Amino acid sequence: MLTGGGDCPGLNAVIRAVTRKALGEGYEVFGFRNGWAGVLKGDYFPLTRERVSGILHLGGTILGTSRTNPTDDQLETIIKHVKSMDLFALVAVGGDDTLSVASRLHKRGVPVIGVPKTIDNDIDGTDQTFGFDTAINIAAEALDRLHTTAEAHSRVLVVELMGRQAGWIALEAGIAGGADLVLLPEFPISLAEICKILKQRQAGGKNFSIVAVAEGFKLEGAEVLQTKELDSFGHVRLGGIGETLCREIEKITGIESRAVVLGHIQRGGTPSAYDRVLGTRYGVKAVDLAINGEFGRMVALRGPDVIGIPFDSVITEGVDKKTGKPKLRMRNRFVSKELYEVARVFFG
Numbered sequence: 001m002l003t004g005g006g007d008c009p010g011l012n013a014v015i016r017a018v019t020r021k022a023l024g025e026g027y028e029v030f031g032f033r034n035g036w037a038g039v040l041k042g043d044y045f046p047l048t049r050e051r052v053s054g055i056l057h058l059g060g061t062i063l064g065t066s067r068t069n070p071t072d073d074q075l076e077t078i079i080k081h082v083k084s085m086d087l088f089a090l091v092a093v094g095g096d097d098t099l100s101v102a103s104r105l106h107k108r109g110v111p112v113i114g115v116p117k118t119i120d121n122d123i124d125g126t127d128q129t130f131g132f133d134t135a136i137n138i139a140a141e142a143l144d145r146l147h148t149t150a151e152a153h154s155r156v157l158v159v160e161l162m163g164r165q166a167g168w169i170a171l172e173a174g175i176a177g178g179a180d181l182v183l184l185p186e187f188p189i190s191l192a193e194i195c196k197i198l199k200q201r202q203a204g205g206k207n208f209s210i211v212a213v214a215e216g217f218k219l220e221g222a223e224v225l226q227t228k229e230l231d232s233f234g235h236v237r238l239g240g241i242g243e244t245l246c247r248e249i250e251k252i253t254g255i256e257s258r259a260v261v262l263g264h265i266q267r268g269g270t271p272s273a274y275d276r277v278l279g280t281r282y283g284v285k286a287v288d289l290a291i292n293g294e295f296g297r298m299v300a301l302r303g304p305d306v307i308g309i310p311f312d313s314v315i316t317e318g319v320d321k322k323t324g325k326p327k328l329r330m331r332n333r334f335v336s337k338e339l340y341e342v343a344r345v346f347f348g
Contacts (some may be wrong), residue, residue, distance in 0.1 A: 001047070001091040002173030003061040004098030008117050009128035009271030010279035011061040014093050016052040017283025023049060025291060027088065027260035035094070036101055037068040042081045056276055059269045070101060082110055089290035093117050095129075095147070096330040099298060103311040103328055106296040112312065113286045114298035119214065119267045122166035124331035125314035130279040134272045135162070136173045142262055143177025143210060155259040156198060156249055160242030162266050163214030166334050169266065174212035175343050181209065182343045185216040185244075185334050194245075195252045201348045204254060207250035209255075217241055219248075281306045 001018055003011050019029045032038035055062055060142070070078060079092040082090060089111045092102040095118035102112045116123045119135035139161055150157040161170045167184030174182035179303070185188060198209050215238045216223065226239040242259035250257040282299045289297055289308045289344055297308035318329040 001063070002032040002035050002039060002093065002098075003063045003065050003092035003117070004092065005065060005117070006067075006095070006119075006267060007060045007065055008131035008267055009059050009134035009269065010059045010121055010275035011065075011093060011117065013130070013271065013276045013279030014115055014117075014283040014286075015047070015062060016055055017280040018091055018287055019024075019047045019052045020049065021287040022028050022290075024059075024138050030085070030087075031063045034064040035066040035068055035098065036070050036078070037066045038064070038071060039078045039081060039090075040068065040074055042084075044085075046167040056280075057270055059271065067097065069097060075101075075104060077104065079108060079110060082217075087111070089113055089295065091115060091286050091290070093289055095120075096332075097098065097121060099123075099311070099330055100315065100328045103296075103315050106311055111290070113289050113295060113308075115282050115286050116298055116300065119169065120166060121168040122164075122334070124333045125298060125309050126333075127303065128278065128292045130275045130282060130299050131267065132168065133274040133278075135266045136171055136176065137272055138266050138269075139169055139173030139212075139262060140176040142260070142265075143173060143179060143212065144302045146210060146260060147178065147208075150210055153200065153205040154256065155268045156209045156211060156246070156253075156255050158211045158213060158245045158249070158257060160213055160215055160239075160259060160261045162262075164216040164238060167214035167216070168335060170212045170214040170217075171343055172337060175346070177210070177212070178346070179212035179343075180206075180212045180314075181211045181347055182340075183211065183213040183217045184335055184340065185214055185218065187337075187340050188218060188221070190250070191248055192221060195249060197348045198249065198255065198270070199253050200252075204348075213241055213243070213245060215239060215241055218265070219244060256262045260267040 022029045030044045031047045033043045093115040099114045102114045106112045119131040121132035224241040246257040246259045285299045285306045300309045
């Protein structure tokens with residue numbers, strides 16, 4: 001088993017569940033350290049009942065994680081290590097990038113099961129990913145707290161939340177936290193319209209406003225970046241939309257504005273009860289799929305049920321921004337127009 005990509009509340013619940021279920025079925029369990037980097041190095045250790053005892057409520061991952069993206073040559077090294085260990089199954093817990101590597105390995109004959117993980121809730125094929133519930137509760141509490149400061153100082157507070165291509169955190173935290181404006185990557189809105197809404201609110205007697213914005217929101221059609229450098233999976237590093245919006249809002253409206261960036265706070269710390277249960281269900285189902293020989297599948301929540309769906313049903317072919325070559329990637333799950341319209345009711 002391995003955990004890859006960003007850390008996420010509920011990872012240890014999955015690790016515990018996979019370990020306990022597999023041990024109960026008579027299998028040995030091993031954990032690779034630091035995602036695909038650990039599989040490449042053959043760096044692993046045994047997972048026992050004692051080792052996973054007491055980790056259910058812990059944030060992070062006892063296995064460690066990384067954003068390692070194996071090359072085709074490195075995939076062959078991974079395959080050799082898997083064969084040398086005589087592994088019955090490899091459970092990969094991660095998001096878009098981790099699971100796209102798992103799919104590549106499956107196509108090369110490795111017995112892989114995928115478990116979707118991301119606080120962004122943007123993986124297609126599943127109704128929800130664990131970690132999301134914790135993240136929106138943290139973000140909603142932050143919005144609750146910021147209301148008093150915004151009102152006391154008669155300010156616009158722009159709260160920058162995670163969400164690269166899909167604005168699920170900003171949407172649900174914004175609704176739950178009473179944001180006066182929610183800005184998402186999926187639904188463009190001009191700077192002029194943003195300022196108009198805020199000025200109308202001020203004219204209506206409200207001396208403050210809370211704006212929830214996803215980090216991937218495009219201001220006048222352009223992403224705001226920390227750097228244009230690409231990571232190993234070809235992603236730019238987003239960040240700064242909150243501060244940029246503040247400057248523009250204050251310049252156009254004259255209303256004092258401040259930015260708040262929650263950043264990694266959203267994905268750190270103790271997972272919610274919901275995420276502990278969902279992660280546990282995912283881990284148990286992953287072992288069931290392996291025992292039944294249903295490899296090349298991702299665990300998914302559909303309605304009340306946890307099922308297994310083929311990687312091919314949620315994988316699409318994209319282009320590697322670094323090399324320009326075709327690459328496999330997970331399809332994203334975006335906020336629907338219907339849900340966005342719910343948030344729009346409370347704009348202003």
